[in-house]
Amino acid sequence: MSLQILGPFEGSGLNFMNFSGKTLAERYAPFNQWGMLREEQHLWPFGLTHDSRRAMNFGTQDYLGFSQNQAIINSVREFIEKHGIIHSAGSPTLTGRTVWTDQLEEKLAAVLKQKTCLVFPSGWMACFGAVSGLINGKDTIVMDALAHNCLQLAARLSSQNLYKFNHNDMAHLEEILEKSRQMDDKNGLFVITETLFSMNSDAPDLRRLMELVHKYEAILIIDTAHDLGVIGEKGLGLLETYDMHNEKNVIICGAFSKAFGTNGGFVAGPEEIRKQLTIMSPTYIFSTGASPLQCHVASKSLDLIFSEEGSRLRRRLKELVYFTVDKFHKNGFTVNGKPTQIVPVLIGHERIARMIFRNVFDQGLLINLVEFPAVPKGKAIFRFQLMATHQEAEIEKAIELMKVARVKVEKEMMELID
Ligand SMILES: Cc1ncc(COP(=O)(O)O)c(C=O)c1O
Structure with missing residues (x-):
């Protein structure tokens, strides 16, 4: 794929690994231009600043809430x-x-x-x-x-x-x-x-x-x-x-x-x-x-x-894992892997995943969008990560936001094809 025609929904960092030239501009301009295109469309999920205490945070590795x-x-x-x-x-x-x-x-x-x-x-x-x-x-x-x-x-x-x-x-x-x-x-x-x-x-x-x-x-x-x-x-x-x-x-x-x-x-x-x-x-x-x-x-x-409190938190986290996986299934999502605090939700095409990400992020939901090359092409996932301190109601709200966003995005895509 030629670099000139890469739009905000296409490509990955891999397309820009082969940078060359003597000046900073020559070397990094194509990647920056593509990044800016994505940023303008709220499609750049990297290096984002957020207040994890306020957002619905399902993108953290703070599994026991110790932070x-x-x-x-x-x-x-x-x-x-x-x-x-x-x-x-x-x-x-x-x-x-x-x-x-x-x-x-x-x-x-x-x-x-x-x-x-x-x-x-x-x-x-x-x-x-x-x-x-x-x-x-x-x-x-x-x-x-x-x-x-x-x-x-x-x-x-x-x-x-x-x-x-x-x-x-x-x-x-x-x-x-x-x-x-x-x-x-x-x-x-x-x-x-x-x-x-x-x-x-x-x-x-x-x-x-x-x-x-x-x-x-x-x-x-x-x-x-x-x-x-x-x-x-x-x-x-x-x-x-x-x-x-x-x-x-x-x-x-x-x-x-x-x-x-x-x-x-x-x-x-x-x-x-x-x-x-x-x-x-x-x-x-x-x-x-x-x-x-x-x-x-x-x-x-x-x-x-390694105290009784740790055991309690792990038991609670396990409850939330089963609750979450079940909720995703009931809402029509496919969940990869074994039930753990990391819930990889399969979305598929990168364009759809980026559009859903934009929609839910703008509504205050933090989740990690993972796409090629971190996962195979066309198999983009949301890595939905649980903390022992989450509540069922927050999880339900987050999944509902994802469901509504997915329906909306898929409808928009169908209209584009028509
Ligand atoms: C499997 C694995 N090993 C090592 C690391 C690096 O850990 P740290 O973020 O503490 O540097 C990570 C980080 O995400 C990881 O996922």
Whole structure:
């Protein structure tokens, strides 16, 4: 498709990846023009500023509502009053660690039944750091085709022996592992995947995954960003459901940014990874460490997550998940994946999805529009995300808005065709 004729309903960022030229204008003007066309039509759902306290917010990853939890906010006040420190001001490899980093890492390692844990300033940095710090060019990586950007980028940088298995396809994974071990029986064979995929709300068969990891003497790096704290009786995520915390050769990474009410991430596993990551992980060495305040919030959240209050919030969230999925079905929507706090609502064509998004956003509903290339072309979704603090009435209102918008948009499209 020629760039000149791309309208606000067509194309994606991918059409503009091949920018070239010497000046800023030459390089980025086509993309900016297309972005402005979309913006003028209220069809640019990126980098929007909003007040999440006022909007109907179904586009957040604050699954337990901790970003506005009063107990956590009070403890932040007390922390600042008592300790008077908010910044780590150094690389954690050098002077950027504080007693609050130690406390958080010890607590998290204990909960996850791991020997060690390292805290990073963000989940992205933790996952990127785990892969890039533990793998080198002699190793082979076998990765789920839909793994998060932080895992994909790090894998590409770490080894050219990189293979992707079809999303959650354990038979395909085994095929690649078998061939890889036949070719190289001496070096590291790393399997990289996630526990809960946030575009699809689906998960690998973790029991089979572990069998394959052991059979081929591989090492698993698994990203638990979306389910740790949110899923499972104890809040330990899908790894709890499959009782995987005692497995050997497993490295668990994740993010605080979803369930823990703050930025930050971690890598946990056997003792051998600690020194290695401290010195070899670029996102650990070359960036300022997680702040004392971040560590304090994550630590306080961790206490809440693994308390009776955490169990209550998870039970409530589960109720809301079933309520929401049922409401979407009853209103004629198709919901992808497994019932979790992430409800991917299939819309289909990008043009229709953008028009529905514009309509509901203008009425104060925040949801994430996800389109190609994040999902296949023509399979645009709304990622409707639930918090334990949502109420049924808000959910009903949001779904009603989406239904009315869809009917209106489809009618407009039919009139255009006529
Ligand atoms: C699976 C997964 N891993 C890692 C991250 C990065 O986490 P953070 O936003 O804390 O950097 C995300 C963020 O959305 C994610 O979805």
